[in-house]
Amino acid sequence: xxxxxxxxxxxxxxxxxxxxxxxxxxxxxxxxxxxxxxxxxxxxxxxxxxxxxxxxxxxxxxxxxxxxxxxxxxxxxxxxxxxxxxxxxxxxxxxxxxxxxxxxxxxxxxxxxxxxxxxxxxxxxxxxxxxxxxxxxxxxxxxxxxxxxxxxxxxxxxxxxxxxxxxxxxxxxxxxxxxxxxxxxxxxxxxxxxxxxxxxxxxxxxxxxxxxxxxxxxxxxxxxxxxxxxxxxxxxxxxxxxxxxxxxxxxxxxxxxxxxxxxxxxxxxxxxxxxxxxxxxxxxxxxxxxxxxxxxxxxxxxxxxxxxxxxxxxxxxxxxxxxxxxxxxxxxxxxxxxxxxxxxxxxxxxxxxxxxxxxxxxxxxxxxxxxxxxxxxxxxxxxxxxxxxxxxxxxxxxxxxxxxxxxxxxxxxxxxxxxxxxxxxxxxx
Ligand SMILES: Cc1cc2nc3c(=O)[nH]c(=O)nc-3n(C[C@H](O)[C@H](O)[C@H](O)COP(=O)(O)OP(=O)(O)OC[C@H]3O[C@@H](n4cnc5c(N)ncnc54)[C@H](O)[C@@H]3O)c2cc1C
Numbered sequence: 061x062x063x064x065x066x067x068x069x070x071x072x073x074x075x076x077x078x079x080x081x082x083x084x085x086x087x088x089x090x091x092x093x094x095x096x097x098x099x100x101x102x103x104x105x106x107x108x109x110x111x112x113x114x115x116x117x118x119x120x121x122x123x124x125x126x127x128x129x130x131x132x133x134x135x136x137x138x139x140x141x142x143x144x145x146x147x148x149x150x151x152x153x154x155x156x157x158x159x160x161x162x163x164x165x166x167x168x169x170x171x172x173x174x175x176x177x178x179x180x181x182x183x184x185x186x187x188x189x190x191x192x193x194x195x196x197x198x199x200x201x202x203x204x205x206x207x208x209x210x211x212x213x214x215x216x217x218x219x220x221x222x223x224x225x226x227x228x229x230x231x232x233x234x235x236x237x238x239x240x241x242x243x244x245x246x247x248x249x250x251x252x253x254x255x256x257x258x259x260x261x262x263x264x265x266x267x268x269x270x271x272x273x274x275x276x277x278x279x280x281x282x283x284x285x286x287x288x289x290x291x292x293x294x295x296x297x298x299x300x301x302x303x304x305x306x307x308x309x310x311x312x313x314x315x316x317x318x319x320x321x322x323x324x325x326x327x328x329x330x331x332x333x334x335x336x337x338x339x340x341x342x343x344x345x346x347x348x349x350x351x352x353x354x355x356x357x358x359x360x361x362x363x364x365x366x367x368x369x370x371x372x373x374x375x376x377x378x379x380x381x382x383x384x385x386x387x388x389x390x391x392x393x394x395x396x397x398x399x400x401x402x403x404x405x406x407x408x409x410x411x412x413x414x415x416x417x418x419x420x421x422x423x424x425x426x427x428x429x430x431x432x433x434x435x436x437x438x439x440x441x442x443x444x445x446x447x448x449x450x451x452x453x454x455x456x457x458x459x460x461x462x463x464x465x466x467x468x469x470x471x472x473x474x475x476x477x478x479x480x481x482x483x484x485x486x487x488x489x
Pocket of ligand 1: 072073074075076093095096097098102103104105106107108185187188223224225226227229247331334349350351352355358361362365367
């Protein structure tokens with residue numbers, strides 16, 4: 061069975077399919093297990109420019125563009141009045157100055173079809189694993205998965221890459237603890253027609269409400285509307301997702317005038333407890349990528365980017381060493397350790413940035429900048445505005461999220477804001 065793929069991937073979401081395609085392009089074949097149980101709607105519809113750069117490197121941007129809505133930027137609207145409009149043009153030169161809003165199942169199909177064209181074999185099977193804690197390997201496919209994948213006569217993959225998303229198959233089986241975020245929000249979302257969107261076409265709108273925040277993501281012919289509500293407010297808005305979405309759209313002072321002719325054209329989907337990052341992402345014979353490793357928070361849409369970036373990182377590891385890396389357990393362990401460090405750094409940087417958006421600092425920072433410009437018009441305030449906008453844009457698009465300089469700039473400029481009463485007023489509950 062020397063022809064059985066030496067790498068098995070669990071899950072054909074963005075992380076799994078992209079990784080399989082990237083490896084196939086290097087001549088490394090993988091076997092991808094997917095249960096094909098995805099719901100009709102999936103979150104992960106708003107992409108950031110750093111993803112476009114990855115799609116370009118994969119050579120499939122045109123395929124994604126064909127099914128998507130062009131996204132020029134993002135607007136953040138606070139219920140107390142402040143509006144922040146970010147346009148991705150400000151990262152021109154560093155990243156493509158735009159992104160896309162994607163119908164997620166369609167986006168996943170583009171990646172999967174591309175991998176299939178490159179010869180990747182997909183097996184419809186929910187792969188089970190067997191754990192040998194502390195062993196080498198620490199995880200193996202179970203007998204049913206081996207059989208479904210055509211592994212016979214004792215043949216087994218040498219590396220299992222867990223891209224099973226929020227199922228977190230490997231971490232759960234090994235009892236690996238996950239650090240959970242502070243928030244316990246509940247997200248409900250659905251697709252609508254008939255909602256007015258008074259923004260540039262494709263611009264996403266994130267709105268701060270007294271109970272949490274909402275998203276409006278324009279898609280071809282539809283609008284994805286979602287609410288992210290803190291647990292205390294849930295009962296006030298109804299007993300379930302349908303009632304809560306409806307209540308918000310009917311009563312919110314900003315949204316209700318835009319939604320008089322709305323029609324919900326899908327079921328309502330609910331997500332809870334999504335902020336968590338595993339304490340360990342790899343071990344002998346396995347590694348996790350995308351949501352299977354962790355997810356920060358949806359506010360700035362980093363999820364699909366982290367899924368594709370983790371795929372690109374693992375692919376780069378094999379591009380450097382070739383498939384023979386699988387024959388050197390020590391080197392493989394070192395490389396996987398480096399991969400984990402890098403992914404962890406990404407998660408920390410996104411987490412740090414998202415905190416500014418939750419605790420009111422970014423809105424207060426923006427308000428102060430606008431005030432400075434009004435009170436002291438001229439070169440200095442213009443320069444400060446330019447630098448601040450660029451730093452925030454670089455960080456929120458993925459171009460400069462990891463940059464120590466950007467992080468220091470934002471930290472030092474907004475240090476005093478945490479103590480300011482205004483940041484507290486603007487913070488999300
Ligand atoms: C409320 C909310 C809003 C979000 N909004 C955005 C957004 O706007 N933009 C953004 O970029 N991200 C967003 N995200 C995050 C984004 O959805 C995820 O980060 C992204 O889908 C992760 O991709 P993945 O490939 O790691 O996992 P997934 O997309 O979850 O794919 C995993 C796949 O594995 C399959 N699977 C699971 N177990 C097994 C098994 N044992 N065997 C075989 N197959 C298996 C599943 O069926 C699935 O197909 C949001 C998340 C939440 C919670």
